[in-house]
Amino acid sequence: MTTTIIAGHDVEVNEEGFFVHPEQWTEDMAPDLARTEGIDPLTERHWQVIHFMRKEYDEKGTGPTVRVLGKTSGVSVKELYELFPKGPAKVAAKIAGIPKPRGCI
Amino acid sequence: MSNEPIQKVSIIISRGALEGVYPGLIMANGARAEGIEANLFFTFFGLDVINKKRHESIKLATVGNPGLHLATWVGGFPGMSTLMTHYMEHQMEKLDIPSIPEFVEMIADTGAGIYACKASVDMFGLEKNDFIEQVQDIITVGEFYEKAAGGQIIFT
Numbered sequence: 165m166t167t168t169i170i171a172g173h174d175v176e177v178n179e180e181g182f183f184v185h186p187e188q189w190t191e192d193m194a195p196d197l198a199r200t201e202g203i204d205p206l207t208e209r210h211w212q213v214i215h216f217m218r219k220e221y222d223e224k225g226t227g228p229t230v231r232v233l234g235k236t237s238g239v240s241v242k243e244l245y246e247l248f249p250k251g252p253a254k255v256a257a258k259i260a261g262i263p264k265p266r267g268c269i
Numbered sequence: 270m271s272n273e274p275i276q277k278v279s280i281i282i283s284r285g286a287l288e289g290v291y292p293g294l295i296m297a298n299g300a301r302a303e304g305i306e307a308n309l310f311f312t313f314f315g316l317d318v319i320n321k322k323r324h325e326s327i328k329l330a331t332v333g334n335p336g337l338h339l340a341t342w343v344g345g346f347p348g349m350s351t352l353m354t355h356y357m358e359h360q361m362e363k364l365d366i367p368s369i370p371e372f373v374e375m376i377a378d379t380g381a382g383i384y385a386c387k388a389s390v391d392m393f394g395l396e397k398n399d400f401i402e403q404v405q406d407i408i409t410v411g412e413f414y415e416k417a418a419g420g421q422i423i424f425t
Contacts, residue, residue, distance in 0.1 A: 230302050231367065231375065241378040249380075250304030268295060269366055 189261025277420025
């Protein structure tokens with residue numbers, strides 16, 4: 165665990181860069197987090213996924229898998245991979261400040 | 270060996286039984302979810318997975334499958350394979366694991382390459398339009414190695 169500064173805030177992240185305390189996340193951090201993942205700028209479609217990740221995490225305590233995202237976020241699997249080429253569930257979780265989803269599917 | 274992250278995998282699916290198909294599909298889908306480039310290569314009875322007429326009726330092997338812990342004669346009972354397949358599919362549905370046709374479609378949508386093995390296609394007397402639209406090409410073993418270059422190869 166390390167403390168890092170994102171958009172001017174002190175934030176605790178794990179070895180892989182995921183937030184340890186999702187409640188430390190604020191929307192103004194997302195563009196910086198996205199840039200670290202090679203995504204710039206964040207479009208409205210990216211935001212739709214990020215907001216969905218936060219909502220799922222708040223309701224279920226865990227982030228959705230790609231399959232769940234594809235079925236329920238309003239963004240298809242194909243488009244998810246276009247938006248987040250390095251893995252939609254994983255990268256969107258990092259940008260949304262929630263833990264890495266652990267599903268196998 | 271260094272601990273460099275895996276960048277690319279090429280997965281061969283050679284079996285046509287339910288328990289022989291899912292592991293390769295899960296590995297391919299999981300690779301893409303991690304941002305790893307993935308190719309799926311279907312050979313021998315694995316071709317059933319991408320065969321339009323067969324991909325919805327892939328069954329669990331109930332004969333010659335000691336993992337089921339069934340007496341051999343029970344496994345050979347008429348309808349046993351269908352019954353066990355339904356049971357397995359029901360269990361997987363509860364865990365929200367997609368059916369094989371849906372899974373392959375999803376894997377194609379992740380940007381993974383889907384290929385059929387030319388030798389097997391010729392052997393079974395099949396052609397391109399026998400396969401689901403996600404199949405990008407029918408390729409030779411040599412072409413497979415070209416596509417797999419720079420990555421890991423997994424045979425299932």
